[in-house]
Amino acid sequence: MNICLSSPAKFSPLRPSSRVLVPSSPKQPSPSLSLQPPSNPQPLNSRLITAHLDAGRLREAISALDSMAWSGSYPDLVTYALLLKSCIRCREFHLGRHVRRRLEESGIEPDSVVLNSLISLHSKSNDWEEAEEVFWSMGSDKRDLVSWSAMISCYATNNKEMEAIALFLDMLQEGFSPNEYCYTAVIRACSTAKTARIGDAIFGFLMKDGYFDSDACVGCALIDMFVKGRGDLRSSLKVFNKMSERNVVAWTQIITRCTELGHPEEAVNLFVDMLLEGCIPDKFTISAVVSACSDLGLLPLGLQLHSWAMRSGLHSDVCVGCCLVDMYRKCGACGSLSDSRKVFDQMPSHNVMSWTAVITGYAQCDGSKEAVELFLEMIRGPIRPNHFTFASVLKACASSINVETGVQVYAHTVKLGLSTDNCVGNSLVSMFARSGRTEDARKAFESLFDRNMVSYNTILDAYSKNLNSEEAFSLFHEIESMGMGPDAYTFASLLSGAASVGAISKGELIHGRIVKSGLHFNECVCNALISMYSKCGNVEAAFRVFDRMGDKKNVISWTSMIMGFAKHGFSERALETFREMIELGMRPNEITSVAVLSACSHGGLASKGRMYFESMQKDHGITPRMEHYACMVDLLGRSGSLVEAFEFISSMPFEANELVWRTFLGACRIHGNVELGKKAAGMILQKDPSDPAAYILLANLYASSGRWEDMAEIRKKMKLKNLTKEAGCSWIEVKDTIFKFHVGDSSHPQAREIFNELDRLNTKIKKLGYVPNTDFFLHDVEEEQKEQYLFQHSEKLAVAFGLISTPRPKPIRVFKNLRVCGDCHSAIKYISMATDREIVVRDANRFHHFKDGKCSCNDYW
DNA sequence: GTAGGGTTAG
Numbered sequence: 001m002n003i004c005l006s007s008p009a010k011f012s013p014l015r016p017s018s019r020v021l022v023p024s025s026p027k028q029p030s031p032s033l034s035l036q037p038p039s040n041p042q043p044l045n046s047r048l049i050t051a052h053l054d055a056g057r058l059r060e061a062i063s064a065l066d067s068m069a070w071s072g073s074y075p076d077l078v079t080y081a082l083l084l085k086s087c088i089r090c091r092e093f094h095l096g097r098h099v100r101r102r103l104e105e106s107g108i109e110p111d112s113v114v115l116n117s118l119i120s121l122h123s124k125s126n127d128w129e130e131a132e133e134v135f136w137s138m139g140s141d142k143r144d145l146v147s148w149s150a151m152i153s154c155y156a157t158n159n160k161e162m163e164a165i166a167l168f169l170d171m172l173q174e175g176f177s178p179n180e181y182c183y184t185a186v187i188r189a190c191s192t193a194k195t196a197r198i199g200d201a202i203f204g205f206l207m208k209d210g211y212f213d214s215d216a217c218v219g220c221a222l223i224d225m226f227v228k229g230r231g232d233l234r235s236s237l238k239v240f241n242k243m244s245e246r247n248v249v250a251w252t253q254i255i256t257r258c259t260e261l262g263h264p265e266e267a268v269n270l271f272v273d274m275l276l277e278g279c280i281p282d283k284f285t286i287s288a289v290v291s292a293c294s295d296l297g298l299l300p301l302g303l304q305l306h307s308w309a310m311r312s313g314l315h316s317d318v319c320v321g322c323c324l325v326d327m328y329r330k331c332g333a334c335g336s337l338s339d340s341r342k343v344f345d346q347m348p349s350h351n352v353m354s355w356t357a358v359i360t361g362y363a364q365c366d367g368s369k370e371a372v373e374l375f376l377e378m379i380r381g382p383i384r385p386n387h388f389t390f391a392s393v394l395k396a397c398a399s400s401i402n403v404e405t406g407v408q409v410y411a412h413t414v415k416l417g418l419s420t421d422n423c424v425g426n427s428l429v430s431m432f433a434r435s436g437r438t439e440d441a442r443k444a445f446e447s448l449f450d451r452n453m454v455s456y457n458t459i460l461d462a463y464s465k466n467l468n469s470e471e472a473f474s475l476f477h478e479i480e481s482m483g484m485g486p487d488a489y490t491f492a493s494l495l496s497g498a499a500s501v502g503a504i505s506k507g508e509l510i511h512g513r514i515v516k517s518g519l520h521f522n523e524c525v526c527n528a529l530i531s532m533y534s535k536c537g538n539v540e541a542a543f544r545v546f547d548r549m550g551d552k553k554n555v556i557s558w559t560s561m562i563m564g565f566a567k568h569g570f571s572e573r574a575l576e577t578f579r580e581m582i583e584l585g586m587r588p589n590e591i592t593s594v595a596v597l598s599a600c601s602h603g604g605l606a607s608k609g610r611m612y613f614e615s616m617q618k619d620h621g622i623t624p625r626m627e628h629y630a631c632m633v634d635l636l637g638r639s640g641s642l643v644e645a646f647e648f649i650s651s652m653p654f655e656a657n658e659l660v661w662r663t664f665l666g667a668c669r670i671h672g673n674v675e676l677g678k679k680a681a682g683m684i685l686q687k688d689p690s691d692p693a694a695y696i697l698l699a700n701l702y703a704s705s706g707r708w709e710d711m712a713e714i715r716k717k718m719k720l721k722n723l724t725k726e727a728g729c730s731w732i733e734v735k736d737t738i739f740k741f742h743v744g745d746s747s748h749p750q751a752r753e754i755f756n757e758l759d760r761l762n763t764k765i766k767k768l769g770y771v772p773n774t775d776f777f778l779h780d781v782e783e784e785q786k787e788q789y790l791f792q793h794s795e796k797l798a799v800a801f802g803l804i805s806t807p808r809p810k811p812i813r814v815f816k817n818l819r820v821c822g823d824c825h826s827a828i829k830y831i832s833m834a835t836d837r838e839i840v841v842r843d844a845n846r847f848h849h850f851k852d853g854k855c856s857c858n859d860y861w
Numbered sequence: 862g863t864a865g866g867g868t869t870a871g
Contacts, residue, residue: 081862088862116862123863149863184864220865252866284866291867319867326868353868360868388869395870426870433871457871489871 046075050082058086062095065102074106077114084117093125112142116150123154145176153185164189165198180215187221191228199225219243220253227257248282256288259295267292268301283317290323294330297587299621302327306343321347322357329361337361337370356389363396371396372405379412387413387421394427398434406431420449426458433462453479457489464497469506472497488519492528499528502815502842503733504536523549527556534564537813537840537847555589563595568847569856571603588620590628597631601638602846602857609635630660637667642676658684662693669701677701692723730794730816734805741801744792748801757800762791765830768853773823795824799831799839811838819843829853 045068052061061083068074080103087096100118103110110118115138122131135143135151148171155164168186171178178186183206190199203222213219219239226235240246240254251274258267271289274281281289286309293302306324309315315324321343328340344350344358355378362371375393378385385393390413397406410428413419425448432441445451445459456479463472472494479485491514498507511520511529519525526549533542546553546561558581565574578596581588588596593616600609613632616622629652636645645664649656661683668677677698684694695718702711718724731740739748748754772787795816802812820843832839833853841848849856 085862113862118862120863144862146863151863153863179863181863188864215864217864224865247865249866256866282866287867322868357868386869391870392868421870423870428870430870454871459871461871487871493871 045073046079049075049079053082053086058090058092058095061086062098065099069102069105074102074108077108077111080108080110081113081117084114084121088117088121088124091124093121096121096125112138112144112147115142116144116146119147119150119154123150123157126158128154128158128160140174145179145182148176149179149181149185152182152189156185156189161189161192161195165195180218183215184217184221187218187225191221191225193229196225196229199229213242213244216243216245216247216250219245220250223250223253223257227261231261233258233261233263246277246279248279248285251279252282252285252288255285255292259288259292262295264292264295268296268298283314283320286314287319287323290320290327294323294327297331297589299331302331316348318347318349318351318354322354325354325357325361329365337365337367350383352383352386352389355383355385356392359389359396360392363392368396368399368402372402372409375409384416385412387418387423390418390421390424391427394424394431398431400435400437403431403435403437406435422448422450422452422455425449426452426454429455429458429462433458433465436466438462438466438468453485453487453489456485457487457493460490461493461496464493465500467497467501469497469501469503486517488522488524491517491519491525495525495528495532499532499535501731501733501738502536502813503738504533504538504813505733505736507532507536521552523552523554523557526552527554527560530557530560530564534560534567535842537811537842539564539568539570539847553586555586555592558586559589559592559595562592562599566595566599566602566846568849569602569858571599571605574599575608588616588622590622590625593620593622593624594627594631597628597635601631601635604639604858606635606639606641626654626657626659629656630663633660634663634667637664638670640671642667642671642673646676646679656683658687658691658694661687662691662697665694665697665701669697669704672701672705674701674705674707690721690723692718692725695723696725726817728794728816728818730798730814732798732802732812732814734802739798739801741794741797743794744789745794745797748797750801750804753804754797754800757804758791758796761800761803761831761834764834765827768830768834770827770830773826790821790823791827793821793824795820795841796827799828799841802839803831803835803837808837811840813840813842816841816843819845820848825855825859829855 045064049061049064052058052064065075065083080099083099084096087093087099100121103114115134118134119131122128122134131151131154135147138147148167152164152167152171155161155167164186168178168182168189171182176182183202186202187199189195190202203225206218206222222239223236226232226239236254236257240250243250251270255267255270255274258264258270268289271281271285271292274285286305290302290305293299293305302324306315306327309320309324314320324343325340328343329337332339340361341358344354347354355374359371359374359378362368362374371393375385375389375396378389390409393409394406397403397409406428410419410424413421413424418424425444429441429444429448432438432444441459441462445455448455456475460472460475460479463469463475476486476490476494479490491510494510495507498504498510507529510532514520514525514529526545529545530542533539533545542561542564546557549557558577562574562577562581565571565577575596578588578592578599581592593612596612596616597609600606600612609632613624613628616628617624629649632648633645636642636648645667649660649664652660661680665677665680665684668674668680681694681698684691688694695714699711699714699718702708702714727742729740729742731738733739741748745751746755772790795814798814799812802814806812820841825848828839828841828848828850830853831837832850839850841850846857
């Protein structure tokens with residue numbers, strides 16, 4: 001997309017249209033009235049107050065009011081009205097209430113203007129009961145159209161939608177005919193799902209009255225009504241297109257709503273239309289379009305907007321600055337927050353939002369240290385953090401190292417009276433959940449002041465991630481029984497829980513509930529289904545969900561499907577899907593690239609992999625991250641080009657991390673290159689001296705080249721450092737229950753049958769040509785003993801159990817936490833032939849489909 | 862004197 005924002009002179013705020021950017025009242029030289037002794041106290045004092053207000057000195061004006069009261073004199077009603085208006089504008093509500101007390105003391109009978117201002121004052125400070133009292137205390141002689149409008153608006157903005165609508169009807173009964181202010185207020189009250197039908201009726205009313213295309217505010221309210229109450233962007237656009245007076249606010253509003261509802265491209269198109277129509281964007285518009293760019297990852301347009309904002313001076317606005325901070329974070333390479341930080345540092349002034357934006361940036365890009373540091377800097381200054389700020393800081397603390405800091409941050413929310421906020425409470429639950437402290441998460445959840453769907457989903461997700469499906473399901477039933485959900489997030493969490501253990505029948509059960517709830521067209525739910533089916537070994541079922549999504553597929557759907565095919569070894573199909581995605585004009589992201597590279601890697605397609613690595617930068621503008629380099633190392637290393645892989649690591653633009661070196665070490669192990677392997681292990685241990693994976697891989701490498709002494713040395717070191725490797729285990733789901741096996745495990749009630757089956761299988765497959773490969777056995781013991789141990793590996797036990805407990809045509813799906821052992825891989829190939837069963841094994845790395853003596857990985861994993 | 866546009870927890 002190339003949008004030319006022509007020279008800023010054309011849009012320069014130096015020649016603003018009459019409708020935009022009303023300059024704030026120019027500062028008048030301060031009048032010297034205060035030095036004059038009051039000769040005629042009352043009018044002069046009133047004038048003094050007015051002079052202070054004109055000069056923007058609200059507090060001085062209030063002091064003048066106070067000194068008048070002490071001397072027993074009071075200003076006139078016009079002055080009271082002006083004072084109240086200033087208090088409202090400056091959001092100094094307590095001062096407004098002070099003015100009200102002075103007025104009551106004076107005994108002067110307030111007129112409608114003053115009373116209406118009081119309604120507005122209480123409305124804006126969320127005190128709807130006070131506003132109500134003022135409203136009903138007015139006699140019908142004083143209660144005019146403005147009073148009704150103000151009161152309806154008060155209800156609408158204080159979550160009393162039904163009261164607002166009822167009052168609107170009362171007003172009609174009293175014989176008032178509504179003006180644009182009333183309509184705007186009542187439409188706002190109709191912007192909830194609950195009041196949507198009344199909104200429709202009022203919409204019909206408006207069409208007749210003709211207000212809706214003559215007044216921009218009414219149009220804007222309608223746009224919001226359709227978007228907020230029902231997510232109906234189409235009707236909003238219809239209203240917008242019919243509006244005859246489309247000012248900058250209306251344009252900005254529709255642009256904003258498009259982005260909010262997930263159509264940032266439409267937002268950008270509308271922005272172009274707006275420019276073509278000659279409407280001049282202001283700081284709000286620029287912010288909205290910058291946000292759309294962030295969502296689209298459209299850095300080029302973002303840069304143009306930034307430069308335009310600089311030239312027009314709008315960049316000094318806090319709001320524009322905030323959105324730019326956000327844009328650079330979302331569009332830049334991940335982990336590189338320098339541009340975002342630069343914008344923040346250069347902003348002339350800050351408010352809560354700009355602080356929160358920059359802290360959020362770090363919180364979401366693994367910069368917890370910087371996020372916390374910035375927060376500490378913030379609280380030393382004059383700006384108070386709000387609940388958004390705390391939500392982000394708590395998110396930054398969501399790791400086991402930082403969780404104690406998080407607890408202290410939370411203590412701060414108690415001090416500021418923000419701890420009862422639902423958003424803050426949920427963030428606390430989430431922080432504990434992400435740090436793996438499920439018990440604390442539960443406690444925080446139990447002590448929440450009010451629980452909404454986010455609260456429930458957060459704690460449910462924590463249990464799902466911890467593979468505690470019992471608790472997850474019990475929460476699910478609780479949500480159901482309360483009648484408030486479940487929603488798409490609930491199902492997505494349940495599905496990801498089922499996916500991680502490979503519980504396909506649980507997954508299918510959830511799928512049934514999703515269909516019943518009508519959420520089976522939801523993108524997020526569909527994506528979770530694709531992921532669940534493919535992680536449970538049924539890639540065809542995943543494809544069916546994917547296919548049925550039609551044009552609702554987003555980049556996550558495509559990426560999940562590509563990743564699914566890749567993990568199952570269908571490299572060509574993965575790449576075909578990727579090509580289809582590009583042809584349809586879908587933009588791949590970083591994760592899509594990981595999926596594509598891993599498809600090449602699993603399929604041994606080295607030259608294609610190199611080609612895609614080039615293309616992701618050149619054609620799709622994706623800067624390679626650590627994961628992409630790791631994929632390439634995997635691809636080159638596994639295909640045997642160890643030296644090339646090593647050189648590739650040296651040529652990386654940043655230092656390789658443990659992941660890259662571990663991948664390289666894995667390749668060295670496959671190709672038995674002890675020297676390069678030692679180098680890799682050294683690099684890993686330099687970065688993390690207690691990484692058990694490095695020791696294990698190195699030990700395996702020594703073992704497979706028969707260097708038992710070196711291997712023993714490694715074992716000794718591990719023992720000395722008290723390092724243990726994760727115990728290998730395999731599991732299988734039979735009739736809704738997960739059965740788990742360790743090596744030589746005899747704890748299963750049917751252990752005897754399982755071992756008998758294994759013996760039978762052993763004899764059968766040996767006749768077919770199976771030769772145990774004891775290289776995969778680490779200990780230096782007699783060959784026969786090795787063979788015996790080998791045949792009790794957890795994956796073989798699970799397969800044997802699957803064979804005796806499930807009927808014939810059904811494929812057997814086994815899961816393993818580590819990578820499948822080489823001997824098991826070979827044995828299972830023979831087992832699939834001997835028993836004529838399809839066996840699917842998911843290991844830590846990928847899927848293996850065994851059928852008729854062959855594996856889908858072509859022995860390449 | 863009454864109305865409108867931007868960040869956030871899953």
